[in-house]
Amino acid sequence: MVTYYRDRDVVVTSGGIRIGGHDYRLRDFVQVWHARGRRQWSAVAGRGALGIAMIAPLVIGALGVLLALVLDASTGTTVALAGGGILVGLAAAPLADVLLELVDRSYDRGSRRMEIWADVRGHRTLLLRTDNAQRFGQIYRALQRALDHDTVPR
Structure with a gap:
């Protein structure tokens, strides 16, 4: 199993993601996107x-x-x-x-609140909300890499 990102709250691996106390398998994601909040x-x-x-x-x-x-x-x-x-x-x-x-x-x-959203088995799910632009970018890129390397069809 490849670990793409790890901190105390988030783990992104080739098998899935653990975020906010919830575990998700990569094959459960239909779509992943991000949203930016209003400027602070x-x-x-x-x-x-x-x-x-x-x-x-x-x-x-x-x-x-x-x-x-x-x-x-x-x-x-x-x-x-x-x-x-x-x-x-x-x-x-x-x-x-x-x-x-x-x-x-x-x-x-950063100066905006950033969010990572996903369509998990047909349900829109907020995975992450943070003001830290650097951490957001690291997690989002790790999730994209994990999804790109996931060989299981969705």
Whole structure:
């Protein structure tokens, strides 16, 4: 028996699938499809906030340097503004690394609820509902591979 996917809640093998506490044989599936729910704007807004947080130090740093050049201030004040602006701008690099990791994770989670449906012996059955886009993709591809390699006619 070939295992295509396994986690604590879902097992997809060449013999069948165990999901949500139910066991299904592959030959019981007439059709399998997926559906996407509505976009969760909170996830999109969170990505936007992360983008702003990455850009903010650069903008503040550039403003500091610009003010140092435009203002007719003493040499000490000009150096302090320019140096402070450069330091704030340089602080953006390590901050951006952390924030980009968070953006990557937000795309893994996705911004929509995903569902896997199947026609099981004539009954429409919801197999899986998840917000995790990466996990959804892994399970759906595993189920497709298992069905493609299933030699029993439906």
